[in-house]
Amino acid sequence: MKTASSLLHSNQGRANVRPWFEWSIAFFSTWFVLGLYLDGWAHANELPDSFFTPWHAFLYSGFLGAAIILVGSFLRARLRGASLRQALPVGYNLSLLGVGLFLLGGVGDMLWHIFFGIEANLEALYSPTHLLLAASGFLLVTGGLRSAWWHVTTTRGASFLVVLSLTLALSILTFFTSEFHPFDHPWAWVGYRPAATPFVASLTTHSTPALLDAGGTSQDIAEVVGVSSILLQSALLMALLLLTIRRFGTRLPFGWLTFLLGVNGLGMSIFHSTPWVIPVAGIAGLIADALYRWLGPTSPRIVQLRLFAAVVPIILYSLYFLAVFLIGGVWWSIHLWTGGIALAGVVGWFMSLLLVPPATPEPQAEPRPQEDA
Structure with missing residues (x-):
């Protein structure tokens, strides 16, 4: 099994990371995610849909720009004698894989529509081909994060690329879970309170869900979905933050959490006109930045890390409510x-x-039994 040091050593023969390469990928990745959110906004507002729309052009041109740079750099390095694994700078092989999977997902999506029809509403987020497109996009936009992960030192520019890559990754996750996001569907708000109509179970088995057995209504379902959304989004957010902190410790600049949460809140606000979540996310990010500086959460400072992990979502959803x-x-x-x-x-x-x-405690050798004299 390779250790981190051996992996770092094996990366020494790779193509050098050039600033123009990383910043170009970051630019087109951002363009790609902006197009994704524009497309989501168009669907949420029931605008005329076809393949040839401005938001589709925005989305696919961002992907195309990143794909041209990745494939072009890969082929040029191969022509110069680089191996398959070392043709791209460290961290970007998976981005190239994302390009291939995106093309595969696009063809698969066309065939899926031919054989099974076009998805509607929630189906559009969770059909297998769309999930493949989501996974490929995630691989594409996280190249900067993976690149910085395997470098010993972190420059100011690299730190920003980490934060941008992390923001784009979170934005893809929240886009595809937007139906289960309190910023998109504020189920606790009086404006979202459904009528208290009873749910009637029409099941062929003798077992019905406990909620329906107890005479549950649409309001009960709204409460279940609303609380579940808070739990899901807390898990996604803290998983990304803690993974980043585990690697980079306290080296990220003040404001990175404000940027991440603020940009993501802005994106989530456009689908169903919830602009009030933008200051919620921004203020929560600012407080989280202050906590990050004050507590200094790192793997060795485990108490501070645990406290940070618990307090950040509490602050976010306290401000939300x-x-x-x-x-x-x-x-x-x-x-x-x-x-x-x-x-x-x-x-x-x-x-x-x-x-x-x-x-965990280190394993200790058991004492050898004494032999009889």
Whole structure:
């Protein structure tokens, strides 16, 4: 099994990372994700849809720009004698794989539509071919993060590329889970309160869900989906943050969390006109930046890391519910919305246990039994 030091040593023969290469990939990756969100906005607002739309052009031109640079750099290095693994700078082989998978997913999506029809509503996010496109996009935009991961020193420019790459990665995750995101569907807000119509189970088995057995209504379902959305998004956010902190420690600049959360909040606000989430995300990011500087969470400083992991989602969703109160009110009971905030912190804490597990005792040799004289 290769250690980190051996992997670093094996990367020495790779093509050197040139600034123009990394910044070009970052630019077109950003363009690609902007196009993705524009396409989502168009679908959410039920604009006329076809393959030839301005938002599709935005999306695919961003992908095409990144693909040309990656494939061109790869082929040029191969012509100069570089091996397959060393033709691209460290971290970008998976981005090239993402290009190939995106093309495969595009062809697969066309065939899927021919045989099974075009997806609608929630289906559009979770059809297998669209998930393949999502995974390939994730590989494409995280090249800068992987590149910095395998470099011993982190320059200011590299730090920004890490933050940008992380922001794009989070934005892809939140886009494809947007139906389960409190910023997109604020189920606790009075404006989203459904009518208390009973759900009727029409099942062929003798077993019905407990919620329906108890006479559950559409309001109960809205509460279940709303709380589950908070837990899911807390897990996704803290997984990315803690993974980044585990590698880069406290070396990222002040403001990186404000940028990440603010940009993501801006993106999530456009689908169903929820602009009030932008200041929520921005202020939460600013407080998280202050905590990052004050606590200095790193793997060796495990108490500070656990505290950071729990407090950040608590702050985010405390501000979220405060904003919901201010824009009209929360229809959930106090038991539910305060519990949702608390559980967000629990999820963050559990993610810290997963990404930075507690130390285990070193195995000790058992004493050898004494032989009889």
